[in-house]
Amino acid sequence: MSTPQGPQDPQQPGYGYPPAQPGYGYGYPPPQEGYPPQPYLPIPPEEPDWLALAAQQEAAAKRRKRLVIIGSVLGGAALLAGAVFVAANVAQDKDSDTVASPSTSPSSATSSAAPSPSATGGATSSADPAATMRGSDLFAAATLPVNGEKFVRKSTSHETPCWKATENGLGAVVDKNHCTQVMLATYTSGSDSVTVGVMVFPSAADAKAAEAAFKGRITAVGGKSGVPDFCGKVSCAVTHAVHDRFLYSTTAGPNSGSAGDGDSGAIAAGQGIAAYSLSRLIAMD
Numbered sequence: 001m002s003t004p005q006g007p008q009d010p011q012q013p014g015y016g017y018p019p020a021q022p023g024y025g026y027g028y029p030p031p032q033e034g035y036p037p038q039p040y041l042p043i044p045p046e047e048p049d050w051l052a053l054a055a056q057q058e059a060a061a062k063r064r065k066r067l068v069i070i071g072s073v074l075g076g077a078a079l080l081a082g083a084v085f086v087a088a089n090v091a092q093d094k095d096s097d098t099v100a101s102p103s104t105s106p107s108s109a110t111s112s113a114a115p116s117p118s119a120t121g122g123a124t125s126s127a128d129p130a131a132t133m134r135g136s137d138l139f140a141a142a143t144l145p146v147n148g149e150k151f152v153r154k155s156t157s158h159e160t161p162c163w164k165a166t167e168n169g170l171g172a173v174v175d176k177n178h179c180t181q182v183m184l185a186t187y188t189s190g191s192d193s194v195t196v197g198v199m200v201f202p203s204a205a206d207a208k209a210a211e212a213a214f215k216g217r218i219t220a221v222g223g224k225s226g227v228p229d230f231c232g233k234v235s236c237a238v239t240h241a242v243h244d245r246f247l248y249s250t251t252a253g254p255n256s257g258s259a260g261d262g263d264s265g266a267i268a269a270g271q272g273i274a275a276y277s278l279s280r281l282i283a284m285d
Helices: 050-093 096-100 106-113 117-127 170-176 204-212 264-284
Strands: 143-146 149-159 181-188 192-200 237-243 246-254
Touching (some): 149 264, 170 204, 246 264
Antiparallel strands (some): 143 149
């Protein structure tokens, strides 16, 4: 009589499953190159996934905008229906001269309620959240967990004109496309440092044009405020992307001062701070 065998592990070869790959598992794919980055390798449970948070905030902002549009359409339809009803009653109760008066017509009431072009421009300017914003306002997080490291905000600043915060040709690009200001922050960990800049443009079209012609980088703020002198005269890890009328970019490198464009830690640091910046911009929508 054969000895009964217990249940066998279906993960073993011969049961239709490939051998397990060392270093991966639990649903995580092998690391991939490129930007935007894959989830960090892996993201610790306590570390926020800035890319996921940004995506969630962007979806919520889009839902809010749709609700506002639907409400405006419904409200406009209700006002139009009310105006027609009133006009019909007036036509029955008043003489024709009163009905024809411009002050009582729905079209004149609409035009008188609409703001003038100058008033509209003033309202937009006063409601612009970036009009008086500084680096400390936008980059509110004093510390950020990125790629398993704790990054501490060491400095914030604000520059205008925009070229003052750039180098290697970026200033001419952003000034040509009417950049109005740059909000900056520098974060550093035990291994790497990142300077991030958010450039503000009059329109999304201006920001996209600047991003399409992007070259150079945001100037790294190092050698002061407790930040190592990183990304001096070496190649750095640079990111750049657009959200609405904002062009945000990072310059990252090792604290040792060596080149960052080929350093995996510096690359991940720049991408993580860029993702945090996107989440802050989406929160402004």
